[in-house]
Amino acid sequence: MTQETKKTVCMFCSMGCGLLVSTERGNPIEIEYDIGNPINKGSVCARGNYMFELLGHPSRLEWPRIRTDEGLARTGFEDAIKFIAGELREIKKKHGGDSIGIIMEPNSLNEEIFLGYHLAKEALKTKNFAPAFTPEDRSMLMAQDELILKGEKEASVDDVTKSDSLFIVGDIVTKAPCLSKEINKVKYGGKGNKVIVVDPKKSHTSWFATSHLQVSPGEEAMVLAGAIKALLDSKGKKATALGRKFKGFDLKKISERTGVSKSEIVRAAHDFDASKKGTIVVCSNFAKTQDAGLIIKLAKILCSVAKGDKRVLSFYSGGNSLGSYLTLSALTGGKTYPDHMEILEAARKGKVKALVTFGVDISRHVPSEVFSEIREKTKLIVACDIFENFGTSVSNAVLAGASYAEKEGTVVSSGCVTQEIIPALSPYSGSVTYFEALKSILEGLGGKSVTFADAKEDVKTRLKKSKKKSKENLAPVFKALKALKAVKASDEKPFILLSDDDIVHYGEGSISEKCFWAKENSKEPYIEVSKADSSSLGIKDGDIIEVSASKESSYLKAKISDNVPCGVVSAPHNFEEARRLFDIKVDPKAHKVSLGPETVSIKPEG
Numbered sequence: 150m151t152q153e154t155k156k157t158v159c160m161f162c163s164m165g166c167g168l169l170v171s172t173e174r175g176n177p178i179e180i181e182y183d184i185g186n187p188i189n190k191g192s193v194c195a196r197g198n199y200m201f202e203l204l205g206h207p208s209r210l211e212w213p214r215i216r217t218d219e220g221l222a223r224t225g226f227e228d229a230i231k232f233i234a235g236e237l238r239e240i241k242k243k244h245g246g247d248s249i250g251i252i253m254e255p256n257s258l259n260e261e262i263f264l265g266y267h268l269a270k271e272a273l274k275t276k277n278f279a280p281a282f283t284p285e286d287r288s289m290l291m292a293q294d295e296l297i298l299k300g301e302k303e304a305s306v307d308d309v310t311k312s313d314s315l316f317i318v319g320d321i322v323t324k325a326p327c328l329s330k331e332i333n334k335v336k337y338g339g340k341g342n343k344v345i346v347v348d349p350k351k352s353h354t355s356w357f358a359t360s361h362l363q364v365s366p367g368e369e370a371m372v373l374a375g376a377i378k379a380l381l382d383s384k385g386k387k388a389t390a391l392g393r394k395f396k397g398f399d400l401k402k403i404s405e406r407t408g409v410s411k412s413e414i415v416r417a418a419h420d421f422d423a424s425k426k427g428t429i430v431v432c433s434n435f436a437k438t439q440d441a442g443l444i445i446k447l448a449k450i451l452c453s454v455a456k457g458d459k460r461v462l463s464f465y466s467g468g469n470s471l472g473s474y475l476t477l478s479a480l481t482g483g484k485t486y487p488d489h490m491e492i493l494e495a496a497r498k499g500k501v502k503a504l505v506t507f508g509v510d511i512s513r514h515v516p517s518e519v520f521s522e523i524r525e526k527t528k529l530i531v532a533c534d535i536f537e538n539f540g541t542s543v544s545n546a547v548l549a550g551a552s553y554a555e556k557e558g559t560v561v562s563s564g565c566v567t568q569e570i571i572p573a574l575s576p577y578s579g580s581v582t583y584f585e586a587l588k589s590i591l592e593g594l595g596g597k598s599v600t601f602a603d604a605k606e607d608v609k610t611r612l613k614k615s616k617k618k619s620k621e622n623l624a625p626v627f628k629a630l631k632a633l634k635a636v637k638a639s640d641e642k643p644f645i646l647l648s649d650d651d652i653v654h655y656g657e658g659s660i661s662e663k664c665f666w667a668k669e670n671s672k673e674p675y676i677e678v679s680k681a682d683s684s685s686l687g688i689k690d691g692d693i694i695e696v697s698a699s700k701e702s703s704y705l706k707a708k709i710s711d712n713v714p715c716g717v718v719s720a721p722h723n724f725e726e727a728r729r730l731f732d733i734k735v736d737p738k739a740h741k742v743s744l745g746p747e748t749v750s751i752k753p754e755g
């Protein structure tokens with residue numbers, strides 16, 4: 150049989166790099182970058198490469214299973230659907246539609262989100278449908294809609310390449326490694342080009358910086374506010390509406406608070422202003438910034454104050470976080486919907502009796518004792534997933550899900566670029582796409598069948614119609630800026646703990662931990678401690694450190710590092726032991742989630 154090569158898109162970050170998957174007799178034999186893809190134009194990072202290893206990974210789920218007295222037993226797809234639909238019907242009849250929650254991974258394709266919402270709304274009549282956006286993605290996604298400035302232009306990766314100045318907030322090179330090529334083009338592409346990086350740590354991105362503003366943890370928004378103030382003052386715009394709003398901002402005080410000197414803030418603002426074309430790149434980093442959404446809004450304001458062609462480009466953790474968000478916004482008409490953490494909280498309280506998840510291991514989203522409560526209170530947990538995990542092992546029914554290389558549909562990458570995905574492979578073994586699983590459950594419940602073509606057309610029409618409407622409301626920006634409290638260490642908790650991405654990992658680590666590369670290079674959680682702090686506390690490289698935050702404690706291996714300043718420690722959120730140290734706050738009224746750096750105490754074990 151001849152070899153075949155088909156295109157797909159990498160979903161391990163929102164850059165959305167094009168990949169080519171070659172197969173022989175239906176088996177994957179090679180993965181290559183797609184030089185014709187307008188986004189990556191011939192780059193693929195190591196994370197993109199390890200998709201190859203995951204396609205036929207031994208821990209992939211192969212067949213549907215239903216729980217019996219002897220545990221989970223293999224069954225046929227139709228029998229599994231009959232069981233799931235029957236149980237959902239019973240629960241709905243007894244407890245009402247809202248007693249059922251559907252949670253989908255944000256990397257689901259747009260058409261899958263469409264059908265998940267349709268199943269929830271039309272057949273189950275539940276309000277409890279949510280993509281499991283990461284908290285850092287969620288606040289940035291919402292900010293896109295909450296402040297739209299007149300004349301604002303969407304930035305793309307191409308805008309980054311053509312820029313002569315970049316203002317980067319966060320560690321984008323770790324999040325989207327392929328962007329490093331474009332950043333290099335800016336740095337070396339023209340005399341005087343600037344790459345300004347705002348990050349409390351020395352990071353993969355700060356190595357590219359012409360100017361690294363090493364801000365105090367959680368103060369990135371204040372640096373942007375300072376840059377806006379500096380430009381407003383220098384342009385004689387103090388008397389304008391915006392100038393008056395910034396009247397109370399004092400650059401000296403901002404400098405003291407952020408740890409970035411006044412001259413560095415002013416120089417960064419003027420360098421950005423002086424460039425003909427500039428892009429502010431905002432990266433969603435878990436618990437590094439305090440309010441990632443506020444950073445997006447301030448970045449938009451800075452672009453509107455600076456002269457020339459200035460735009461904002463945001464990068465998300467999930468490859469289709471933006472597409473899932475936009476599709477759901479278009480379906481709900483922009484109305485708010487619950488966060489998946491609210492649905493899980495309702496399950497913990499016994500209000501939600503059945504959870505149906507797609508690509509979401511809920512045991513990774515809540516502490517283990519909360520997960521135990523959820524298991525006790527719910528009557529049914531259904532997990533459709535690509536890999537075996539703890540969530541699937543305790544479910545009542547399991548469906549084997551197809552990977553994105555085996556699916557058809559659309560995604561929206563950073564810069565609002567819609568990309569089509571065609572199946573590069575047939576679904577693995579007895580696995581099905583989420584669309585197929587959702588469609589079968591819908592039909593099993595007696596709902597009207599939806600074809601993939603109908604879903605695709607509906608999504609396309611809705612996304613076109615729901616183009617941004619002009620709304621400029623600066624009041625919430627200033628309210629949020631005023632509410633932003635500096636993260637201060639105390640005698641009891643003398644260190645500020647940041648989170649960071651480990652470059653070999655993706656998301657909460659459940660997928661990347663299966664890969665050879667991650668197992669070799671970053672198999673366990675760690676905490677970076679500065680040389681000065683480690684020497685004053687008697688900590689050596691590799692020592693086990695007890696880290697105590699306000700709610701949780703963890704034991705992490707010490708990594709003595711130059712990357713963190715004195716008084717700051719950092720742990721990658723891709724490990725549960727590190728994630729649990731951060732307090733994720735859910736505001737059910739505003740349907741908002743917030744998290745930021747934590748104050749902690751650290752000491753060697755024993």
Ligand code: SF4
Pocket residue numbers: 159160161162163164165166189192193194195196197198324325326327328
């Ligand atoms: S930069 Fe992002 S989208 Fe591109 S290959 Fe790497 S992980 Fe995938």
